[in-house]
Amino acid sequence: MKRAARLVAWLCALAGAAPLLAAVIHPSPPRPADSGDPRQSGTHFMSAATQAMQQDDRQNPAMLWVAGGETLWQTAAGKASRSCMSCHGDAKTAMRGVAARYPAYDSKAGKVITLAQRIELCRQGAQQAPPLAPESDDLLSLEAYVGMQSRGMPLAPPQDEQTRAAAERGRLRWQQRIGQLNLSCAQCHDDHWGGKLASAVIPQAHANAYPIYRLEWQSLGSLQRRLRNCMNGVRAEAPPYGAMELVELEAWLALRARGMPLETPGVRP
Amino acid sequence: MAARRDLSNPLPRRGLAAALTTLLLSTATAATDGIPDPLPGTAPGDVERGRAIVANRQLGLCLLCHSGPIPEEPFQGNLAPDLTGAGERSTAAQLRLRIVDPGRINPATIMPAYYKTEGLSHVAPQYRGKTILTAQQVEDVVAYLQTLRT
Ligand code: HEC
Ligand code: HEC
Ligand code: HEC
Known part of the structure; x- marks a missing residue:
């Protein structure tokens, strides 16, 4: 699919994705003054306008990719003709907390891998689909969609x-x-x-x-x-x-x- | 990744400029905190060219970190002292050493060495063995900095 065509498809998907947009405004992360933690998210260093763009899903341009990822999650692909959903089910439950745990050691791969690499393992292995190029819209969409399911959860890197x-x-x-x-x-x-x-x-x-x-x-x-x-x-x-x-x-x-x-x-x- | 060096053991890369710098610094900094003589093969520094280098974000990069009396460049950094008065605070020899290899004055400095190629690690291929500024550009910058008075 051409990039422009896909964007249009996503816009349509987005328009239809009412549940996705239900809770659109989410609060800023806690400030150190509140928590005593000297760490500050990158959001804290941005202008108010850019912060507002991130915090309102209706304004956040990344939501186009998230919507695209939701479509891909449900679409059968590869020689196996399976979708992510056919194995994992609803991403909202199956993928909750997953992005917060990557990178992680993968015993089958025998090395530490990123979330993008984990998705690729399922694409190429489970779906028998051709690899997605780094930074391709499809890979970023899946990553954003899976990532979105952990929004608000604390980063929890594995301790192995x-x-x-x-x-x-x-x-x-x-x-x-x-x-x-x-x-x-x-x-x-x-x-x-x-x-x-x-x-x-x-x-x-x-x-x-x-x-x-x-x-x-x-x-x-x-x-x-x-x-x-x-x-x-x-x-x-x-x-x-x-x-x-x-x-x-x-x-x-x-x-x-x-x-x-x-x-x-x-x-x- | 092929040919990536062990991080704990970066091999120095040596080029002509690097060898020259080592030579210059080993003689110059032993006794003083500066490089008294102009870099070899240079004409006297040109103030206007020096100013243009300092103002240029791709070439001098100075204003990424410093502010200075260059009002036409609105986005100046605040990671380093304002350059106004640099010519009063330091001699030409001190300024030259500061540009050539500021690590000689403060090993922990964030200011890059503008005329040095050794002791660097993972340099992108297009910059390998090359100094940030040429010897003549260093002299031009030194000439300009000397004019900066309060
Ligand atoms: C010379 C200063 C400098 C160095 C050195 C530097 N960065 Fe950055 N980095 C920045 C700036 C400035 C930004 C923000 C850029 C912007 O907002 O346009 C940034 C942004 C980032 C971000 C994004 C943070 C966020 O909130 O999204 C990450 C991650 C990062 N850098 C990692 C690194 C890593 C890893 C290295 C070393 C390989 C590195 N940086 C070296 C200046 C630097
Ligand atoms: C044929 C079944 C199947 C398909 C299709 C499939 N997966 Fe998986 N996926 C698995 C299995 C099984 C695991 C557990 C990994 C393991 O231990 O090898 C897994 C693991 C994952 C994980 C890591 C979960 C965790 O807790 O660490 C992610 C993320 C993931 N899959 C995303 C996807 C995406 C995105 C797609 C579609 C592009 C997809 N999967 C398609 C079977 C599948
Ligand atoms: C990445 C940051 C950075 C860049 C780029 C940089 N400097 Fe600096 N510079 C510093 C810092 C920090 C100091 C303060 C002393 C120290 O920490 O070494 C300094 C100190 C100086 C000093 C001595 C202090 C003074 O003002 O009297 C001069 C002169 C100077 N810089 C000139 C320059 C010039 C000219 C350039 C560009 C050709 C430049 N610097 C580029 C960070 C930088």
Whole structure:
């Protein structure tokens, strides 16, 4: 399906998806003043207008992808001609809390995988469907739809040895200076959050709203796209989508944000 | 990923500029906190060119972190001191060292080294072995900074 055609299809789906839009306005995440927790979601660093766009599902452009994901969830695909729903049932119950637990060690894959990779395993394995390209609308839609089912739930990264070890390797990467500009993630996001890098306010970089609709991209994008942006910014080599380096950074970010409520799908400037 | 180095053991990459910098710094910083002589092969710094480099977000990148007396650039950072008065606070030699390799003054600094290629890790291919500014651009920036007075 052409992109424009699909958008129209989604708009229609969205119009028909009344239950999806029932509780459209959801409150801001708690501020540190309320909770004593120094961590602040990226939402906190945005303008009031962008915050409002995220908090109102009728204004949040990412809801187009969520609606598309709902359609895909119900659509048979691949040689197996099965839908996600035919195995998992209603996503609202089956997928509740799932996104809050990724990345996670997968014993069959023998490694720590992201939610996007988990979805791909079902696509290619269970549905026998061809792989979805990284950052494709279909993959982002499924990820956003699955993510949405955990909205408001605290991030709960698994505590098993493998997932913790991946997060620890991610933490080391986080602290390593990289690129021609020789900056680490931590130097900006731990040491200088709240400061201004030209016109951009540096957030704490909590990964609790992904995938996000980024106004600069005019599209939905994954956490890995965001991480690669920061790597490009410091003129570092950005690993390809799905690379272990990025998965490990995701695992670290999940641990770093554990307990913070998931806000998927987020909006960012 | 092929050829990605062990994070705990980044191999230094050496280029001509890097070797030169090492040479310069080992002689210059041993006794002083600056690089007294202009970088080899450069003409005297040009103030106007220096200002243009500092104002340019893709080239100098200075205003990502610093503010300064460049009113036509509205979005200036606040991660570093305002550059106004830089020419009073420091000598040309001190400014030159600060641009070439600020890590020599403050190892924990976030300010990048503008004329150094060694000791970096995971540099994107298109920037590998290249300094952020050329020797002449460093001299131009130093010339401009010297004019900044309160
Ligand atoms: C030079 C400063 C700088 C460095 C270094 C840096 N970032 Fe960022 N990062 C930013 C800024 C600024 C933003 C917000 C951009 C915007 O809003 O347009 C951001 C955004 C993010 C976000 C999105 C947060 C949210 O609320 O959605 C994540 C995640 C992130 N960075 C991770 C990283 C990682 C991982 C690294 C290291 C590989 C890194 N950053 C390195 C400046 C930096
Ligand atoms: C033929 C059955 C089948 C189909 C079709 C299927 N899945 Fe799955 N899915 C499973 C099974 C079985 C598991 C448990 C994974 C395991 O342990 O191997 C699973 C696990 C998952 C998980 C991880 C759940 C958790 O708690 O960690 C997600 C997310 C998921 N599937 C999404 C999808 C999506 C999205 C689709 C459609 C694109 C889909 N699945 C299609 C059988 C299926
Ligand atoms: C990523 C951030 C960053 C960038 C980019 C940057 N600086 Fe800095 N600079 C700093 C910080 C922070 C300091 C304060 C001292 C320290 O921490 O090392 C500093 C200090 C200085 C000083 C000494 C303090 C003073 O004002 O007297 C000068 C001069 C200076 N920078 C000039 C520049 C110029 C010129 C450029 C661009 C060619 C530049 N800086 C780019 C972060 C930056």
